[in-house]
Amino acid sequence: MQPEPEKKLGIMQPYFFPYPGYFQLLHAVDTLVFYDDVNFIKNGWINRNRLLLDGAPAYFTVPLANASSFQRIDQVRVSADGGWRRKLLEKMRHAYARAPHYTEVIRMVEGVVGSEPPSIGELARQSVQAVAQYLALPCRFVATSRAYGNDHLKGEERVIDICIREHAATYINVPGGRMLYEPRHFARQQVRLGFINPRLATYPQFSGAHVPALSIIDLLMFNDRQAARDLLRNYSVEFPPDRSLPDAGLIDVASRPE
16 A cells, blocks of 8 residues: 555654653654553653753652563553652642643643553653643554554664554654664655754743753643644754655744644
């Protein structure tokens, strides 16, 4: 079956309330695939992120039960001690109670942390999907642990196979993938390979210099839904040249009307 001409796909591990750049990728694609049946990475972003506390970055973390880098993300269990939920919400209250959009954002966060899924993979997926729903970002979500049945494949080969199964015409990756993926390998399957270039704009916080690259929660606390969507549109997508496909060059999303 031929790729759908306009269908754009992204693949990311599920992160717990990730930084705004994650949602810029989500904004750029039609389908986001959660890569949740690969090994868990300790001290990464799967179960933690940062917020603004007393003018400085501070981590918030979901405690896990005997997490190991030999376990898949979807198999790592959230700690059975539910006290962390109360502590996390209290930390956010202390950090953002005076923020202009605290009430609606904390309600969204409470819905996620109170859902009590068994695995960090599920909890992180729910956090991403909750933000997408809050911002009315139209995107379809799929988890590799529940689809495809191709976990015997690795790296670029698996990514291309997922693109084929999803009939995607374009695969958009984060900048770090430039060293991992070869455009001509995707072109053989009639898939265009692109890379997102985030431009994370500043926005007013409480006072002082802007503290960048915090969790999406920080951006939402200080911006209404429309302003948040406008900030997330501040990126471009670059398509490395490949002679087997027309060169689309650089697409600047921020310059386009929504």
